[in-house]
Amino acid sequence: MSRDWIAIARTLSEALPYMQRYSGAVVVVKFGGNAMGDADAMANFARDIVLMKQVGMNPVVVHGGGPMINQMLDKLGIQSEFVRGKRVTDQATVEVVEMVLTGLVNKRIVQAIMDEGGRAVGLSGKDDDLMVAEADDPELGFVGKPTEMNVQVLRDLFSAGIIPVVAPVATGMDANQTFNVNGDTAAGAIAGALKADRLLLLTDVAGVKDASGEVVTQLSPDQTRQMINEGTIAGGMIPKTETALDALARGVRAVVILDGRLPNASLLELFTEHGAGSIIRE
Numbered sequence: 663m664s665r666d667w668i669a670i671a672r673t674l675s676e677a678l679p680y681m682q683r684y685s686g687a688v689v690v691v692k693f694g695g696n697a698m699g700d701a702d703a704m705a706n707f708a709r710d711i712v713l714m715k716q717v718g719m720n721p722v723v724v725h726g727g728g729p730m731i732n733q734m735l736d737k738l739g740i741q742s743e744f745v746r747g748k749r750v751t752d753q754a755t756v757e758v759v760e761m762v763l764t765g766l767v768n769k770r771i772v773q774a775i776m777d778e779g780g781r782a783v784g785l786s787g788k789d790d791d792l793m794v795a796e797a798d799d800p801e802l803g804f805v806g807k808p809t810e811m812n813v814q815v816l817r818d819l820f821s822a823g824i825i826p827v828v829a830p831v832a833t834g835m836d837a838n839q840t841f842n843v844n845g846d847t848a849a850g851a852i853a854g855a856l857k858a859d860r861l862l863l864l865t866d867v868a869g870v871k872d873a874s875g876e877v878v879t880q881l882s883p884d885q886t887r888q889m890i891n892e893g894t895i896a897g898g899m900i901p902k903t904e905t906a907l908d909a910l911a912r913g914v915r916a917v918v919i920l921d922g923r924l925p926n927a928s929l930l931e932l933f934t935e936h937g938a939g940s941i942i943r944e
């Protein structure tokens with residue numbers, strides 16, 4: 663036999679308790695631009711999401727797309743810089759961010775899920791006022807901090823058998839405002855408002871690393887805070903772990919930071935004893 667069919671059958675059988683545990687569970691999956699990779703990686707991700715839905719979970723995809731925004735800004739000759747992990751966003755930039763995220767990136771993910779036999783609908787924070795934001799910091803321009811979440815539309819989509827795919831663009835309190843929201847921040851706010859069972863942050867690193875560079879598989883919020891204060895958690899991992907702490911404080915049961923480039927990363931985390939990346943919970 664060219665493949666170990668017996669092992670495949672055993673793997674499926676061993677996944678049963680996990681499928682039972684997560685039946686009906688709400689799982690918010692942040693799919694970062696750096697985890698998107700090539701067409702195969704996209705198809706692989708979409709297949710995992712469709713499988714989650716198929717076995718009775720309610721996945722919500724919240725995506726990023728930083729590298730794709732950079733490419734388009736380059737083409738248009740618009741300069742862009744990051745301050746504390748967030749893109750300084752002027753009027754010209756916010757228009758490009760909205761076009762790239764709600765257009766190109768959002769529809770690419772919707773299409774990939776449809777191609778794997780799922781049903782997906784793409785929306786941004788503007789749709790049904792899902793995510794209302796205010797300016798995060800005057801230095802950052804039109805970067806938004808979510809202040810009001812209206813997640814009923816997501817529940818309506820769940821019960822219709824549809825996987826929501828959310829672009830992190832928010833509406834403001836004033837007419838015609840658009841805010842660029844960091845993808846991790848948006849995923850945390852959505853997971854918090856849904857009191858999700860899991861928030862998976864798919865990125866391009868293996869997880870939270872300790873001082874010796876080893877991935878820490880389990881962390882409490884207190885340990886995480888301590889590692890941030892000591893400087894062991896640094897750079898791009900700071901906004902991710904802060905998002906995790908905020909989501910836990912809002913009632914999300916557990917947050918997992920994992921390498922989205924690993925084949926079937928989400929399934930490994932959800933359906934096996936092994937788990938993947940770093941899980942943060944009380």
Ligand code: X2W
Binds near residue numbers: 693726747843845
């Ligand atoms: C991000 C939104 C996209 C994002 C940006 O403009 O790049 C802010 O920085 P990744 O791929 O998840 O990094 N917004 C405010 O978060 O993309």
